[in-house]
Structures are given as C-alpha cells and as structure tokens.
Amino acid sequence: MSQTLIVFDVGHTRTKIGMFQLQGNDQLPECLMTLSIFNTKAIPWSDLAEWFASPDLSVIALTGSNRKMIEQLEKQWPQDAPRPRLLTSKSQIPIEVNVDAPEKVGADRLFNAVAARLFQERPTSKIIIDSGTAATVDAVSEDGTFLGGAILPGILMGVKALHELTTTLPLVDARQFLKKTPTAIGRNTEDAMSSGLFWGHLGAIREVVSRVQSELTGEPQLFLTGGALPILEPYFPEAICHPDLSLIGIVISASQLSPSHDESSESTP
Numbered sequence: 001m002s003q004t005l006i007v008f009d010v011g012h013t014r015t016k017i018g019m020f021q022l023q024g025n026d027q028l029p030e031c032l033m034t035l036s037i038f039n040t041k042a043i044p045w046s047d048l049a050e051w052f053a054s055p056d057l058s059v060i061a062l063t064g065s066n067r068k069m070i071e072q073l074e075k076q077w078p079q080d081a082p083r084p085r086l087l088t089s090k091s092q093i094p095i096e097v098n099v100d101a102p103e104k105v106g107a108d109r110l111f112n113a114v115a116a117r118l119f120q121e122r123p124t125s126k127i128i129i130d131s132g133t134a135a136t137v138d139a140v141s142e143d144g145t146f147l148g149g150a151i152l153p154g155i156l157m158g159v160k161a162l163h164e165l166t167t168t169l170p171l172v173d174a175r176q177f178l179k180k181t182p183t184a185i186g187r188n189t190e191d192a193m194s195s196g197l198f199w200g201h202l203g204a205i206r207e208v209v210s211r212v213q214s215e216l217t218g219e220p221q222l223f224l225t226g227g228a229l230p231i232l233e234p235y236f237p238e239a240i241c242h243p244d245l246s247l248i249g250i251v252i253s254a255s256q257l258s259p260s261h262d263e264s265s266e267s268t269p
C-alpha cells in the first residue's frame with residue numbers, strides 16, 4: 001500500500017526536508033519534493049503547511065546528526081501542524097551495527113547505509129562517502145551490517161578553520177568550488193588556500209576510501225552523497241551518486257516505525 005512521508009534530516013550546516021511516496025520497503029521511494037535550508041535561516045513553515053496538508057500523509061519524521069537543533073525544531077514546531085515522530089534512537093533504524101558503541105554512531109551514517117541497500121540488485125559490500133560539515137567514509141558488509149569507517153573535516157570546516165585558527169588567512173568563499181576547479185599552484189593566498197582545500201579534501205577522501213577498501217572483502221560498491229556531492233562527483237565515476245541518500249534511509253526507517261518504537265533512552269548523537 002502506498003504511503004506519503006515527510007522527513008527532516010537536520011545536519012550541522014543545512015536541514016534537508018523531503019516528501020516521498022513509498023510503495024514497499026524494498027523499493028526506492030518516489031521523491032515528490034525536497035527543500036534544503038541553511039541552519040542560519042528560518043524553516044519556511046508556511047510553505048511546509050501545504051506539504052503537511054497532503055491527504056495521504058502517514059508520518060512526519062524528525063532526525064539527523066544535529067541533536068541540539070532537532071530539539072530546537074521540536075520546540076518551535078507549529079501548534080497547528082501534525083506532530084513529528086522523533087527518529088533518533090538506534091533501535092528505530094533497521095540495520096545491524098557492528099562497532100564498539102552502536103548508540104554513538106551518527107544516525108545520518110546509518111540512514112545512508114539503509115538507503116544504499118535499495119540501489120543494488122545483488123548484495124555487495126559498500127563504501128559510503130558523505131561529505132557534509134564533517135565527511136564520513138563508511139563501510140557496510142555484504143550482508144548489510146554497518147562496520148564503521150572514518151570521520152574527517154568537510155570542506156567548509158577547512159575553510160573556517162584556516163581563517164579562524166590563524167591571524168593571516170582570509171575566509172575564502174566555499175561556493176567557488178561548485179563553479180570552478182582551482183589550479184594546484186596558487187599564485188596568491190586565496191588561490192593557494194583553494195588549492196589545498198579542494199585537492200586536499202579530494203585526496204583525503206580517496207586515500208581513506210582506498211584504505212577502507214583494503215580492509216573489506218570483495219569489490220565494494222562506492223556511494224557518494226552530502227553537500228559536497230557536486231564537487232566530488234566528477235572524480236568518482238564508479239560511484240552511485242545521490243544527494244538524498246540520507247533522506248531515503250529516513251523514509252525506509254520511518255515507514256517501519258510502530259507505536260512502540262517511540263524515543264527511548266538509547267539514542268544516537
């Protein structure tokens with residue numbers, strides 16, 4: 001039976017919101033609408049009122065890596081809007097997790113792994129790159145178990161850190177990387193920073209992917225997502241690229257929520 005879901009993925013830079021229609025749990029949900037709002041901007045509640053009025057709406061799920069902002073959103077949730085279900089406990093996410101402390105893994109990383117399953121007819125191991133505020137490179141075994149991975153700074157974090165932790169370096173515009181590739185030899189401070197930020201991030205991700213790959217068996221399928229997807233995509237032609245991997249994983253998880261699956265004390269950050 002088809003159901004409509006609205007899902008909120010609250011990250012540390014942007015909140016991604018999507019409305020999806022789902023036919024069955026093993027099928028890719030159809031994306032009806034998405035919105036992405038920088039966390040410095042207000043949530044456009046009046047636009048969302050139309051989404052909330054959708055006749056077959058079954059659930060609104062609120063989740064993501066940014067626990068502080070999730071709490072704020074819950075508090076400012078409009079009185080006349082349907083209440084969201086909080087999806088922040090690991091027990092609400094349908095995936096096996098084999099790491100030291102499963103409850104500490106960012107929910108966003110697990111949602112990516114839940115979504116990645118739907119893109120393959122044949123099960124293989126997977127490596128998932130999500131380059132956002134932080135970038136993660138995660139490993140999933142052939143049987144779908146989340147195995148952990150690597151966490152490194154995202155491009156915007158590097159931009160801010162170079163400026164804030166020195167007395168000499170300016171704040172470069174992170175949006176430039178969407179428009180043009182920097183030359184490796186920067187002839188001025190800004191261009192030298194752009195070179196290091198861009199090629200350094202790509203190189204770091206490549207190295208981590210290659211190391212993760214050598215610790216996995218078989219030929220893993222690579223996935224790529226996150227705000228830096230348009231920047232990295234040309235360099236990973238073998239990857240399955242999807243800007244909404246995490247939203248899709250939230251849809252699958254939210255569709256399987258039962259009334260007993262309410263927020264428990266076991267929660268992911």
Ligand SMILES: Nc1ncnc2c1ncn2[C@@H]1O[C@H](COP(=O)(O)OP(=O)(O)O)[C@@H](O)[C@H]1O
Binds near residue numbers: 010132156174226
């Ligand atoms: N206009 C932009 N401003 C800043 N960063 C951007 C922009 N477009 C793409 N990016 C990239 O997106 C990353 C943030 O990704 P995002 O998905 O918003 O993060 P999060 O999931 O943590 O909220 C930045 O580190 C940068 O690499």
Ligand SMILES: CC(C)(COP(=O)(O)O)[C@@H](O)C(=O)NCCC(=O)O
Binds near residue numbers: 011065109132151269
């Ligand atoms: C690593 C992250 C900050 C990435 O979040 P994002 O950049 O998407 O906002 C997030 O997955 C997180 O807070 N993780 C908790 C620690 C862990 O996953 O082990």
Ligand SMILES: [K+]
Binds near residue numbers: 130131133135136
């Ligand atoms: K990330």
